[in-house]
Amino acid sequence: MSVRILLWHRVDGDGAAVRDAYHRVSRALAGTPGLLGNQLLRSAVDPACFVVMSEWSSLTAFQDWEGGATHRGTTAPLRPYQDPRRQPPYEILETVAAYPS
Numbered sequence: 001m002s003v004r005i006l007l008w009h010r011v012d013g014d015g016a017a018v019r020d021a022y023h024r025v026s027r028a029l030a031g032t033p034g035l036l037g038n039q040l041l042r043s044a045v046d047p048a049c050f051v052v053m054s055e056w057s058s059l060t061a062f063q064d065w066e067g068g069a070t071h072r073g074t075t076a077p078l079r080p081y082q083d084p085r086r087q088p089p090y091e092i093l094e095t096v097a098a099y100p101s
Contacts (some may be wrong), residue, residue, distance in 0.1 A: 001095040002056060003059045003094050004054065005062060006051050006052075007054075007078070007089060008090070009052065009078065009081040015042060015048075018040070018050050018078070018081050020077075021080075024077045025074060025075055025077055029074060033061060033064075034057045035054060035056055035057075035061075036055040036057055037055050052078065062092070
């Protein structure tokens, strides 16, 4: 089943820096095997809190990409904004059940 990766970010201000970095990273990831898509989410109650949610076809597909040579360089624009209050700043969630919408 698919997996979703949540990566928390924190930034003061209007979030333009996070949005710009997200778009750069997303363009670079286009066509990555196993990546089904991603979204940039912002907390409705804490405007400094952002989450990048990516969906992968499988945990293996994500791990293959994460262990590859391009992972760190491709995601570097977002790294300065990772939320230092969350350790680790990510969560890996496997789909165990789903209903169509």
